[in-house]
Amino acid sequence: MILNCEIERFISEDLGANDISCTLVPEKEVSARIFTKEDCVVAGTEVAQKIMEYFGIQANTRVVDGDEIKAGDAIFEVTGNSVAVLRAERLVLNFLGHLTGIATQTHKYVETVRQYSDAKVAGTRKTTPGIRKFEKLAIIAGGGDPHRFDLSDAIMIKDNHRNAMGLENAIEAARRMGGFTQKIDVEVETAEDAITAAQMGVDIIMFDNMSPGQVIRTLEELKHEGVRDDVIIEVSGGINLSNISEYAKTGVDVISVGSLVHKAEWTDVSLEFMDTDH
Structure with missing residues (x-):
């Protein structure tokens, strides 16, 4: 509205x-x-x-x-x-x-992703200040998922959080401070961090700037540890129309794409x- x-x-x-x-x-x-x-x-x-x-x-x-x-x-x-x-x-x-x-x-x-999987295509917070809600609703109109409308929708632990306080400390703080309706989404760049986050019970793990091959290998390691089915797997970073089909084939649950807005x-x-x- x-x-x-x-x-x-x-x-x-x-x-x-x-x-x-x-x-x-x-x-x-x-x-x-x-x-x-x-x-x-x-x-x-x-x-x-x-x-x-x-x-x-x-x-x-x-x-x-x-x-x-x-x-x-x-x-x-x-x-x-x-x-x-x-x-x-x-x-x-x-x-x-x-x-x-x-x-x-x-x-x-x-439509490109649907040829290969049921993964959701989601937006990001790379939106125009002042009209974000309209841009997010436009993503929904196009068949995508809006992702977070704002910082309060979910707790996202990114690289700067890890650098400032360590991954495990950040997850523990998020679980302590977050409300019961807020999911915890952790950005990782290595399989080791992905396994740690999954074992600590986060809701979503976002593979950041991983190639499709790295995504497949990290998913295999999560399966080997018995934690793949415990979390939603999201992938983001450097994804566009020319390569999104390769990410759709990996088996991730969500593909987040900032260019839905800033390159439309x-x-x-x-x-x-x-x-x-x-």
Whole structure:
């Protein structure tokens, strides 16, 4: 969901104190069409609709987040005051273009992985400050898993934690301080640390920057120690569309990919007024 205070912050940034561009046109009722110029998986429809509602614009749509549509397909048919439509236009198109790009990118990764395994494709916290929740929802629309929305969702022990206090001390502190609903996710770079983490009862072990071959060997060692089935295995670092299939074949449970967001290309979305009398 998007809050009115968020919408007002976005409007304030975009509108400024002396908007002449939008007020050049005479105020009258107009109709417009928002459509995609390329094949995509739609995301951001709820945000777009709420922004238009804030401006008093009626927005009708037959699509929902997660729908696959073709170039030229309409996302919204809108009617409203001409000035209001112009003022809402860029905010709406920016959200739709950015979030649909993320959903489309995520869908490509998910479809690639599904050819080889049931592993989840998850995002990371490499998101845009201020709009993370929207980007995470776009990942969901694309068929992915959002991973943590924030630091409080789970306790993640990374390399700097290990360097600062040692792996075992960090895990013990996490178990002592964490709530019963918070899972403990430990990032490891060696099979030895993975075995230690599993034996200490963590919930998730993330193999960081391991090659597919290293992942397979580490999984075999966990199986040899009898602890593979006790934990969720996540892999992350350096994963992209060109190599994700190799990671999917390893047997991990989760593949986390930061580029679902930070390398997603915006989808080309446009708004055009319908024919009107001048």
